Amino acid sequence: MTTETKTESGVEAVKRASNYLRGDLDSDLSNELPNVTNDSEQLLKFHGIYAQDQRDVRRARALAGETLDYIFMIRVVIPGGRLSPEQWLGLDDIASTIADGSVRLTTRQAVQFHGVVKGDLRDLAKGLDRQFLSSFGGCGDVVRNVVTCPNLHLENGHGHLEGIALQLRETFRSTSEAHWEIFVNGEKAASREEIKERPFYGDTYLPRKFKIAVSHPRDNCVDVFAQDVGLIPGEHPDLGAGFTLLVGGGLGRSYANADTFARLAEPLTFVTNEEVEEVIAAIIATYRDLGDRTDRKRARMKYVVADLGLAAFQSEVEQRLGRGLRAPLELPEDFDADDHLGWRALPNDTWQVGIRVGAGRVKDVEGGTTLKSALRHIAERYAVTFFITAQQDLIVSGVLASDRDAIDALLREHHVRLNEELGNIERRAMACPALPTCGQALTEAERVLPDLVSGLEDALQRRQLGRRPLQLRMTGCPNGCARPAIAEIGVVGRTKSTYDIYLGGGTKGNRLAALYQEKVKLEDIPEILGPLFDRWGSEAGAEESFGDFVTRVGFS
Numbered sequence: 001m002t003t004e005t006k007t008e009s010g011v012e013a014v015k016r017a018s019n020y021l022r023g024d025l026d027s028d029l030s031n032e033l034p035n036v037t038n039d040s041e042q043l044l045k046f047h048g049i050y051a052q053d054q055r056d057v058r059r060a061r062a063l064a065g066e067t068l069d070y071i072f073m074i075r076v077v078i079p080g081g082r083l084s085p086e087q088w089l090g091l092d093d094i095a096s097t098i099a100d101g102s103v104r105l106t107t108r109q110a111v112q113f114h115g116v117v118k119g120d121l122r123d124l125a126k127g128l129d130r131q132f133l134s135s136f137g138g139c140g141d142v143v144r145n146v147v148t149c150p151n152l153h154l155e156n157g158h159g160h161l162e163g164i165a166l167q168l169r170e171t172f173r174s175t176s177e178a179h180w181e182i183f184v185n186g187e188k189a190a191s192r193e194e195i196k197e198r199p200f201y202g203d204t205y206l207p208r209k210f211k212i213a214v215s216h217p218r219d220n221c222v223d224v225f226a227q228d229v230g231l232i233p234g235e236h237p238d239l240g241a242g243f244t245l246l247v248g249g250g251l252g253r254s255y256a257n258a259d260t261f262a263r264l265a266e267p268l269t270f271v272t273n274e275e276v277e278e279v280i281a282a283i284i285a286t287y288r289d290l291g292d293r294t295d296r297k298r299a300r301m302k303y304v305v306a307d308l309g310l311a312a313f314q315s316e317v318e319q320r321l322g323r324g325l326r327a328p329l330e331l332p333e334d335f336d337a338d339d340h341l342g343w344r345a346l347p348n349d350t351w352q353v354g355i356r357v358g359a360g361r362v363k364d365v366e367g368g369t370t371l372k373s374a375l376r377h378i379a380e381r382y383a384v385t386f387f388i389t390a391q392q393d394l395i396v397s398g399v400l401a402s403d404r405d406a407i408d409a410l411l412r413e414h415h416v417r418l419n420e421e422l423g424n425i426e427r428r429a430m431a432c433p434a435l436p437t438c439g440q441a442l443t444e445a446e447r448v449l450p451d452l453v454s455g456l457e458d459a460l461q462r463r464q465l466g467r468r469p470l471q472l473r474m475t476g477c478p479n480g481c482a483r484p485a486i487a488e489i490g491v492v493g494r495t496k497s498t499y500d501i502y503l504g505g506g507t508k509g510n511r512l513a514a515l516y517q518e519k520v521k522l523e524d525i526p527e528i529l530g531p532l533f534d535r536w537g538s539e540a541g542a543e544e545s546f547g548d549f550v551t552r553v554g555f556s
Contacts, residue, residue, distance in 0.1 A: 006294035014042045015141070015204045020176040020197060021046045029182070034070040034118055046142065046205075047179050048075045048135025049121065056436040073437060074099075074113045074124055075138035080148040080165030081109030081388030085379035088386050090131035092376050095362075098124050103372065105360035107430060107482055108211070109388040110138060110145045114437055125183035136179035141205040143172035143284070149216035150340055150387040150395055152233075156347040160241065160273065161233060164214055171277050172212075172284070174201060200284040207291030207299040210284060211250075213390075214243075221337045222390045223483055223509040225249050225264040228287070228301045229280055234270070234329045242272040244329045247283060247313070248305030251480035254297045255494070262485035262512055263302040266310050267328035268317075282321035290316065337507040339427060340389050342419030343404070351404050352397040355411070356422055359431040359446040360392030374414035378407060392430055423457045424469045428507075430483070434476025434493065441476035443493035448522055449474055452491065455526040463537050470546050471507055474499075485512055488547035489529070494519050501525065503532070503555070506547035513547075516555055 014023070023043045028036040036044065041051040054069035061069060076091070083091070091111055095103045100115030116124060128134055138145060146165040152158045175198055197203060214231045215224040224230035230246035249265030271279045287301040290308075305313045318324050341354035357371065364370040378384065378396060382403055387395040399407055411418060419427075432438070434445035452474065460466045473487035478500075484490030490502035490513045499520050502513035520528055532550060540549040 008293045009296050009299075011042050011141075011296060012204055012293050014039045018043055019178075020203070021140075021174070021178040022176075022182065025178075025182050029118065029121060034067070036118070044072075046137070046140030046174070047183065048077065048138030048140075049073070050075075050139060050439075052437045052439055054115075054436055055441075070118065071114070071437065072116045072118060072121060074116055074121070074135050075106070075145075076111040076113070076128060076133055076135050077138045077145045077169065078110050078133070078388060079146050079169040080153070081150070081390075082153065082165075083386040083388070085382070085384060085386070087131045087133060088375065088379045090127060090133070092372065092379070094124055094127050095372070098127070101372075102361050102363035104433065105357055105362065105388045105392045105394060107360075107390055107392055108145045109147045109390055111388070112433075114433070122183050122186075125179070129184045134179065137169075137173050139209070141208055141210075142174055142201065143168075143210045143212060145169070146172075146212045146214070147222045147390050148214040149219050149221050149338075150389060150397075151216045151219055151338070152214065153387065154346055154352060154395075154397060155216075158216075158233070161214070168212060168214075168277070168280070172198075172200075172280070174198070174205075200281050200288055202288065204293075206284070206288055207293050208296060208301075210287065210301065212280070215335075216338075218332060218334050218336070219338045220335050220507075220509045221340065223337075223486060225510050226251050226483055226486060227265055229283060230265050231276065232332065234332075236270055236272070236329065239270070239272050242270055243276055244331065245269050245271050245276070245279065248302045248310070250300045250302035251483055251485040252300070253478040253480070253485075255478060257295075257297045260297055260303075261306075262480065263306060264486075264510065264512060265302075266305070267331065268310065268314060269325035270328050279317075279321060279325070282317050285320045286313070286316045289320075331510075335508050335510070337509060339391055339393070340395055341393065341422070341427060343408075346397070349401065350397070351399040351401060352395050353399065353407065353411075354389070354393060354395045354419070355416060356419075356427055357393050358426075359429075359433075359449050361446065362394070369416055370414040371416050374411055374416055377410055377414075382407065391428070423453065424467060425457050425460070425472050426453050428469065429453050429472045429474070431474040432476060432479075432481040438476065440479055441493065443476050443496055443499065444522075445474045445476040445482070445493065452522060452525060455523070456489075456529070459526040459530055459533055463533050465533060465537050468536075468546070471505070486510075487513055488545065488550075489513075491525065497521060499525070501528070504547050504551045506545055506551075511547070511551065514555075 028040040050073040098120045099113035104112040146168045148165045152161045211227045212229045213222040213227045226249045231243040246265035247268045251262040254260045292299045364372045385397045431445040431449040434441035471488040473482045473484040474491040476493040486505040492500045494500045501516045503516045505513035
């Protein structure tokens with residue numbers, strides 16, 4: 001009997017030879033070519049940069065014998081999505097002078113810039129550094145941007161958690177000076193780093209990306225069950241404040257690998273506030289050691305947990321931690337997801353307004369909504385705080401009561417549609433960028449989301465269901481960046497012109513949607529869902545959501 005020996009992926013070799021994420025980036029960024037080498041593309045991800053091309057012109061350029069229209073996407077790390085007015089203005093300036101004119105808010109409370117050319121990457125990094133921001137760690141095989149519910153900052157009673165996103169970011173960020181040397185300071189270190197990387201990263205970092213989210217005790221707007229590690233604040237009867245810690249979530253799949261799947265995180269343990277970092281470090285070390293480094297399609301931590309089983313995974317964590325883990329608390333019963341939209345009073349006698357940002361794209365539309373200009377005016381005139389939400393929206397917080405009417409008028413002047421004007425699908429809909437920039441996209445998402453929202457809202461209106469909320473999420477491929485695998489309606493790109501439809505998730509984020517129909521054309525989706533909408537209207541309880549209904553009755 002022979003045992004097949006798998007070889008590590010090429011990315012692992014690139015990481016090992018990179019001298020802690022340096023590689024040949026300095027020379028690659030300094031030459032006159034519009035692109036970088038394949039090895040440098042892999043290392044750029046650790047610096048928060050994806051190499052892309054403008055896919056709308058790919059065929060025309062190929063027919064003309066021209067090279068690809070090379071561009072780059074930069075993802076800025078913003079722990080908890082919190083920004084000062086000065087930082088927002090800095091991001092706005094970068095969008096206007098270096099990127100494609102837009103600021104894109106992500107489902108992980110980060111910011112992305114699109115359409116940047118190679119020669120501007122260093123200027124962009126320096127612009128971020130001036131605002132005490134960075135793209136380093138926005139991508140790559142490391143702990144990504146830590147997301148938190150905005151209400152942990154904005155409500156009374158959670159002061160001890162207000163800075164947890166930044167705290168976790170600092171604890172689990174790479175210690176390499178490569179980004180500073182190559183992109184910001186321009187000077188190489190005198191010698192190879194002798195300090196080494198953090199122990200849980202080593203010289204080859206993690207098998208793939210690692211995501212952490214901190215929910216509110218009653219609000220799962222961050223989709224805590226979709227994370228590698230999720231933290232739900234709670235009170236232990238004997239130990240006091242801490243977290244129920246979940247492990248093993250993740251939603252991406254691959255059509256080319258039938259052994260990939262979406263998975264919800266499971267409760268592992270309860271940790272006190274003082275224990276949270278050391279336990280997460282032991283979990284990351286377990287993933288570092290046991291994660292698949294031969295097949296990147298199956299390299300996420302969820303597969304380690306799924307393959308071992310939770311009990312065996314816990315044992316591995318305990319070995320690295322040096323002690324046992326206690327049982328988790330019961331999960332909250334009143335767990336739902338706030339969209340954080342509209343005007344709300346805050347406990348400190350100020351106000352906040354949650355603004356819907358379609359697919360997270362902050363821009364000015366000629367003859368339409370000029371949201372980017374509106375937000376710039378707010379940042380220039382008012383001492384507020386901005387919070388990006390995990391639904392790709394934006395909260396303007398700390399508004400004085402005396403300024404509320406002026407800000408409301410400013411938003412209306414710029415044709416920004418406020419809470420009461422939004423459709424019940426529109427207000428929850430999310431989409432990934434997909435075409436024309438993402439190299440993974442099989443078809444459209446962000447650019448066609450408004451058409452799909454309109455078609456579905458029309459279908460509900462015809463059935464007198466227009467006032468019922470309905471959650472829609474759409475992606476151009478099965479990687480799951482907009483988290484469609486746990487949506488009431490998840491629409492996932494399958495081919496150049498078709499989508500798979502998943503149904504039955506919900507706003508609690510604790511249930512996977514099931515495949516309803518494959519390879520559906522975009523324009524056919526409202527009609528295909530029509531019979532289920534009919535049944536929802538006639539058979540469902542008055543307060544029964546669409547996701548709950550289809551889960552209860554099935555698809556037949």
